[in-house]
Amino acid sequence: MPVQYQGVRAEHECVRTKAGMFDVSHMGEVRTSGPQAEELLQHLLSNDLAKLTDDGAQYSVLCNEEGGVLDDLFTYRLPDGAFLTVTNASNHQRDYEWMAGHAGDFEAEVQDVAPKYAMLAVQGPLARGAVEDVADGALPERMRTATIPVAGQETLVCGTGYTGEDGVELLMAPAHAPAVWDALLAQGVKPAGLGARDTLRLEACFHLYGNDLSLQRNPIEAGLGWICKLDTQFIGSDALRDAEPEQTLVPFVFTGPGIPRQGNPVSTPQGAGEVTSGTLSPCLNTGAGLAYLPKGAAEPGTEIEVDVRGKPRAAVVAQRPLYPPKKES
Amino acid sequence: MSDVPESYPEDLKYHPEHDWARIEGDEATFGITWYAQDALGEVVFYDPPEVGATVSKDQAYTEVESVKAVSDVFAPLSGEVTAVNDKLGDSPELINSDPYGDGWLVKVKLSDTAELESLLEVGAYKELLSS
Numbered sequence: 001m002p003v004q005y006q007g008v009r010a011e012h013e014c015v016r017t018k019a020g021m022f023d024v025s026h027m028g029e030v031r032t033s034g035p036q037a038e039e040l041l042q043h044l045l046s047n048d049l050a051k052l053t054d055d056g057a058q059y060s061v062l063c064n065e066e067g068g069v070l071d072d073l074f075t076y077r078l079p080d081g082a083f084l085t086v087t088n089a090s091n092h093q094r095d096y097e098w099m100a101g102h103a104g105d106f107e108a109e110v111q112d113v114a115p116k117y118a119m120l121a122v123q124g125p126l127a128r129g130a131v132e133d134v135a136d137g138a139l140p141e142r143m144r145t146a147t148i149p150v151a152g153q154e155t156l157v158c159g160t161g162y163t164g165e166d167g168v169e170l171l172m173a174p175a176h177a178p179a180v181w182d183a184l185l186a187q188g189v190k191p192a193g194l195g196a197r198d199t200l201r202l203e204a205c206f207h208l209y210g211n212d213l214s215l216q217r218n219p220i221e222a223g224l225g226w227i228c229k230l231d232t233q234f235i236g237s238d239a240l241r242d243a244e245p246e247q248t249l250v251p252f253v254f255t256g257p258g259i260p261r262q263g264n265p266v267s268t269p270q271g272a273g274e275v276t277s278g279t280l281s282p283c284l285n286t287g288a289g290l291a292y293l294p295k296g297a298a299e300p301g302t303e304i305e306v307d308v309r310g311k312p313r314a315a316v317v318a319q320r321p322l323y324p325p326k327k328e329s
Numbered sequence: 330m331s332d333v334p335e336s337y338p339e340d341l342k343y344h345p346e347h348d349w350a351r352i353e354g355d356e357a358t359f360g361i362t363w364y365a366q367d368a369l370g371e372v373v374f375y376d377p378p379e380v381g382a383t384v385s386k387d388q389a390y391t392e393v394e395s396v397k398a399v400s401d402v403f404a405p406l407s408g409e410v411t412a413v414n415d416k417l418g419d420s421p422e423l424i425n426s427d428p429y430g431d432g433w434l435v436k437v438k439l440s441d442t443a444e445l446e447s448l449l450e451v452g453a454y455k456e457l458l459s460s
Contacts, residue, residue, distance in 0.1 A: 007371050008370070008371060009371055195397050257376065279396060
C-alpha cells in the first residue's frame with residue numbers, strides 16, 4: 001500500500017465524508033481450527049472467546065507472560081467453526097510462531113494462511129452502500145461477518161475497520177482482489193493510502209502497534225483494559241492482575257502551532273510523559289496525538305507541553321475520540 | 330504528487346539541498362524547489378524564523394512539515410532575515426502549489442555576495458536531479 005494516491009488530506013476527507021478503500025493485503029492471517037481451537041485462543045488472546053459467537057468479530061491483544069503486548073488483532077469465528085485472526089504485518093511471523101508454539105497442549109491446529117488472503121478495507125459513510133451494490137447478499141452488521149459473493153467472488157465480509165467510520169473489511173483470495181477493487185472503483189470508492197489510514201485511526205484514537213503498543217507497555221496502561229478479561233486466565237493475565245501502571249495513554253490536541261511526532265517528550269504538572277503517535281489532524285486542523293502521561297495528568301482539560309525538536313508547544317489532554325468530537329450532554 | 334508541473338525557472342540560483350534563491354542586488358528570496366516540495370508531499374506546517382534572525386549558508390534555518398514527515402530547509406546563502414511569508418501560516422500548501430511564487434519562505438539581506446558563486450545555475454541543478 002502506498003503512503004498516498006491523491007494526497008493524505010483528500011483521502012482522509014473522502015473516508016470521513018464518502019467512501020475510501022485501503023489495500024491492507026500486507027496484513028497477516030492465522031487460522032486456528034480443531035476441537036479445542038477455542039480453548040487455545042482463550043489461552044492466548046486477552047478477550048473472552050466464549051463471547052465470540054458464530055459469525056462474530058472480536059478485538060483483543062496477544063500478550064507475553066509479563067503482560068507485554070505482542071500484537072493487537074481482530075479474530076473472526078468462521079462458518080466452519082474455525083477462527084481467523086488478522087495480524088499486523090510486522091508481527092505476523094512472531095504471532096504465528098507464538099500461537100503455533102502454544103498449540104501442543106491443545107487439540108488444535110494453527111496455520112499461517114496469510115498467502116491465501118488479500119484484504120480490502122472499505123470505509124466511510126457511503127462504504128456499505130457501495131459494497132452492497134456489488135455484493136450478492138446482505139452485509140453483516142458491525143462486528144459481525146458474512147460470506148457472500150462480492151463482484152462475483154466469494155468474500156468474507158467483516159463489519160470492522162480502523163478509521164472510526166462505518167464500513168466493512170473484505171477478505172478474499174488474492175486472485176479475486178483486482179476484480180473487487182475495480183468493481184468498487186466503478187462505484188466511486190476512492191483508493192486511500194497508509195498516510196490517511198494513520199491520520200484516520202489517530203483521530204479515532206485507535207492504537208498502532210509499534211507506536212502506542214509494544215512489548216514494553218501493557219494493555220492496561222494502553223487503555224485496553226476493556227478487552228482484557230483476566231478471568232479467562234490468558235497468558236499474561238497474572239502479570240496484568242498485579243500491574244499498577246503509573247502512566248496511561250491519552251489523546252491530546254495542540255492549542256497553538258506545531259505538529260507532534262512519535263518520541264516527543266511531554267511535560268505535565270505530574271511529571272514527564274512521551275508522545276507515541278502524532279500528526280496534523282486533518283479534521284481538527286491542529287496538531288494531535290496520543291501520549292503516555294502520568295495518571296494524574298490524564299484528565300481531559302489538563303494543560304501539558306510537548307517538546308517538538310526543542311520547541312515547547314502548548315497542548316491539552318482531550319477526550320477520545322478526537323474525531324468526531326464527543327457531544328456535550 | 331503535486332498538481333503543478335515540474336519546473337525550474339532560469340532566473341534562479343539553486344542549492345544542492347533543493348533550495349532556490351532569487352537575487353536582487355544584496356537581497357535574496359529563498360524557497361524550496363519543485364523537486365523538494367514533490368518529495369515532501371502536502372506541506373501542512375511551516376514555522377518561519379524570526380525577522381532579524383541570522384541564517385548561514387548550508388545550515389538549516391527552518392522546517393517544513395508534511396502530514397507524514399518533517400524536513401529541514403537549508404539556507405542557500407548567509408544573511409539576516411528581513412521578511413517572512415506570513416501567508417504560509419494559514420496556507421502552507423502554497424509551498425506545493427506555487428513553490429517559486431506565493432510559496433516563498435523568507436527574504437534575506439545577504440552578508441556575503443561572494444557566496445553566490447557556489448550556487449548552481451538551472452542547468453547544473455537539473456543535471457544533479459537526473460544523476
